[in-house]
Amino acid sequence: MLKLEGISKSYGKSKVKAVNDVNLEVKSGEIFGFLGPNGAGKTTTIKMIVGLLKPDEGKVFVDGVNVWEEPLKSKEKISYVPDNPEIYDRLKGIEYLNFIADMYGIEKDKRKEKIEYYSKLFNIENALWDIISSYSHGMKQKLVLTSALLNDPQLFILDEPMVGLDPKSSFNLKEIMRHMCDQGKTVFFSTHVMEVAEKLCDRIAIINNGRIIALGTMEELRSSAKEKESLENIFLELTEDE
Template sequence: MIEITNLTKSYNGKTKAVDSINLSIDRGEIFGFLGPNGAGKTTTLKMITGIIDIDGGQVKINGVDNQKNPIDAKKQFGYVPDSPDMFLRLKGIEYINFMADIYDVPTDERKGKIEKLAKVFDMNSALGDQIQSYSHGMRQKIVIMGALIHDPEVWILDEPLTGLDPKSSFSLKEMMRQHADSGKTVFFSTHVLEVAEKICDRVAIINKGKILFCGTIEEMREHFKANESLEKMFLELTEDE
C-alpha cells in the first residue's frame, strides 16, 4: 500500500514539477499512473522511492514513512527506474547477486529465484555477459529481475514495458496481475494508454504536476458521459492544461 499526501516538488524554487498531489494505492490492485512526457510521473516515483528529496508532503509505504524511516521504507518495494542503463560493467548475474545482497536474499534461495526469472524473460544465455553488451530490451529485463529478486510486496515500475519484446511484455503484465491478485500492490507509470486500459484496476492522470483524474476506467467514462476510448478521454483531460 502506498499513501501519498500533499506531495510537492519544485525546481529552481519556482517550477512545480509535482503540485501537492494526493493518492492512495491499495493492496490487491494494479494502479496506473498516466501522463504525457514531462507531466511529473518520474519525479513522483523518485520521491516515493526516496531517490530525490521531497519539498513538501508525506509518503508512506505499507505504513512506513519514507522520510522518517528511509531504510525500512525501501525494504517494502522493488523499483524499476525509467532508464535501465546502470552498472554496465557488471555481468548480468553479478548485478542480480548484487541486488540480492542488498535485500538480504539468502544464498540458498537465490539460485531458484534467478532461474525462474531468467526463464520468464529468456535471459539464461545472457547472464554471463556484461550489461554494457546488452540491447536496451535486455537491460530492461535485467533491471526488472533485480527489482523482483527479493519478492517485494510493493512494485513501483516506471515505464516498465518500454523496450521489451512482446513475449516478455506479456509475461510481465501477467506477473503484475498475479502479484496484485495475491493481495499485493503494483504502481506503474505509462504513457501507453492501451496498456492501462487493459490491466489497471484504477488510474490517475497527471499533467503539469497536478492530478486531473483518479478512479477506474469505467468511472472516467462515466465522467465524460460517453463510451469513448481512453486515448480520447486522456487527450481531452490534458489538452487544455
C-alpha cells in the same frame, strides 16, 4: 499500501512546481496506472516515492512507513524499475543480480530459484555470464526487472516498464503484475500505452502540469468524461483542457 499526502516538488529555484500537492492512496492488491503527457510529473512523483527525490512538502507512506523518515524500512518493501536501465555495465549479469540479492539479504535457495525462474521467463538466462555493457537496451531492462523481482516486493514501482520490451516479455511482465496483485501485493506504474493501462489497471490517475486531474476506475473515468469510448479519448480530452 501507498499513500501520498500533499507532496510537491519544484526544481532548483524555479517557482513552477513539477509536482503540485498530489494526494493519492493505493490499496494492497491493486494495479495502479499513472498516466500523463511528457513532463507532467510522473517520473518526479515516482522518484519521490522510491526515495530518489525529496519532496519540498508532503509525506510518502509505504505500508504505513514514512519513506523519508525510515528509508531503510520502506526500501525493504519496495522494488523500483526506472525508465532508463542505467546499471553497472562492468559487471556480469549474474554479478549484478547477486549484488542486489545481497542488499536485500535474500537466502541462497530462494535467490537461485528466482534468478532461474525470471531469467528464463525473460529469456536472458544465457546472457547472465556476459558483461552488462554487451547487453542491448531491452536486455538491460529485463535484467533490471529480474533484479527487482528477487525480493518479492510488497510494492512494485515501474516507470514506463513496457518501453524497450519485446511483445513476449511485455506479456510476461503483465502476467507477473497480475499474479503479484492476486497475492495481495501492489503494483504502481507509469505508462504512455493507453491500451495497457485500460486493460491492466484496477485504478488510474492522470497527472498533468504536476496535478492529478482524474482518478478512479476505468468506469469512473468514463462516467465523468464526454468522450466515453476509450481511455485514449478521455486522456486527450482531459489533458487538452488544461
